[in-house]
Amino acid sequence: MSEENPVATVAGGGLLDRRLFLKKGLVFSALALSTENALAVVNNAPRPPWTAKPGQPFSNYGQPSQYERKTIRWTMGNAMAAGNGVSCTPLQDLEGIITPSGLHFERHHNGVPEIDPAQHQLLIHGLVEQALTFNMADLQRYPMTSVLCFIECGGNSNAGWQSKPVETQVGYFHGMASCSEWTGIPLRILLAEARVKSSANWLIAEGADASLMNVSLPLDKALDDCILALYQNGERIRPENGYPLRLIAPGWEGVVNVKWLRRLHLTDQPVMARNETAKYTELLPSGKARQFSFVMEAKSLITQPSFGHKLNAKGIYQISGLAWSGRGKIIRVEVSADGGKTWAQAQLQEPVLSKCFTRFRIPWHWTGKPAVLKSRAIDETGYVQPERAELLEKQGAHGYFHYNAIVSWEVTANGSIHHVYA
């Protein structure tokens, strides 16, 4: 144990036991941070202004503090069409596992439709015994369930394919992934009502936006865990996230989680839409492309500290990050502070749910020397998040979609943090 290091490390670069912060008092007494004087109350001392006058009245809908206005989605619209593009979740500013609804990432092909729910309906047709329509008010009477799951755009993190590491904050780079509680009707209940014919294998989902976005989904998935969500994080879904009805396909790439859902067409084959041929397919070095690669494989990244943060002093920091897998639960996240030479197990914060963001943490003692921080996720199928070189070896550099390689943050001696390929 070095002189600078008051507690035992569990891996190179100063990683500490993940349970350290949970053992009450240990670190804090060791570091003896004295704040008693600062907190002492002195009679008749001047009061902070917000304690010296009545506060603001009630509000119909709460907003973030005026001091948190920097925590926003970054929007990237098309120059000729403001409603075409994406906005990203600022993952570097958030904690826990739930993304506030107003910060959930967006991908719109042609803007956010302003749908009047009284005029919206869902049509289920094709290979069914009885084509049916449902209005939104009637759907409220159906049995509902909640799914806490991430939605990740198939194109998330695609800057990772570039040959030089792009230096930008986590949200810009990896923020087309968000996590919500979605509440709605298991899709199989509505399919059972329409009586799906045995010749059906696929369904084509279509949204009521200006691009009538459509995409094909295997019937197996629809019968397994898909829901038609009416609510997100307890309230009706926000317009930009699919109001009034969204198809949720847990663990599968964002594009099949069709927003503004108006039609489900049962068929015996995929429709071969633009968004399952020209886009959301991954070109391999052979010139062939992967198609219908729906599942978002295990991924993790350290959100604290990360690019844009600065370590101002040596000492103990809490590394915090997110891990998720479209195949099920995260069972382990390992963190390295020496560029991958040695790894330590991070603490997984409960709840750890299937196809959901999982928050991991591990304390780290920074001695002021350069370090490289990495995290890697392992899911319940045994899948291990690959190093970037491994991913490129397997899939080449031009797949564009489904980039899930390990992210490396270099901490320099002056405490600044950079994205590196290491």
Next chain:
Amino acid sequence: MCMRKIVAFLLCCAVYPVCANDSPHLGKPAPQGLEKAWNGDIFPNGKGLPAGSGNAITGKKVYTQYCLSCHGVDGTGGSAEELAGAKHGLTDNPPDKTIGTYWPYATTVFDFTRRAMPLNAPGSLNHDQLYAVTAYLLYLNHLIQETQLMNASTLPKVKMPNRNGFINQYQAR
């Protein structure tokens, strides 16, 4: 229902606390005409293609008026993506993915254009204009002749170079 679906169905009943028996059955028989009005899905074999026709000569006029501002001269790209004029193949660095080099089915061009383009006025072109502009995009990609008429029977037959370029990753359970 085949065995696989029955098993899947029973499985989800076990996972979710709610079951189809709880369903209030409020779906209404779809009104006549709604299915026809809404179902724009066009399949690779041409199923779903409407009546109408057009060739690249008229298509160029449609393109110039409604598409060029975003997709550039001859489909080479602008504020919106490139649609033709690939300079590289799919194994080059960087690869060039256009309708000619990458898209597996010509029917997708019609389907997507009808539902989503022109971006600033989706749904505004009639079927003859849609066949014409589709023909123009296929012609720009050297897939058909300039005078070749595209309609419900000729469009699905256009040979797409990358027709067999995709590997299905989905394994049904």
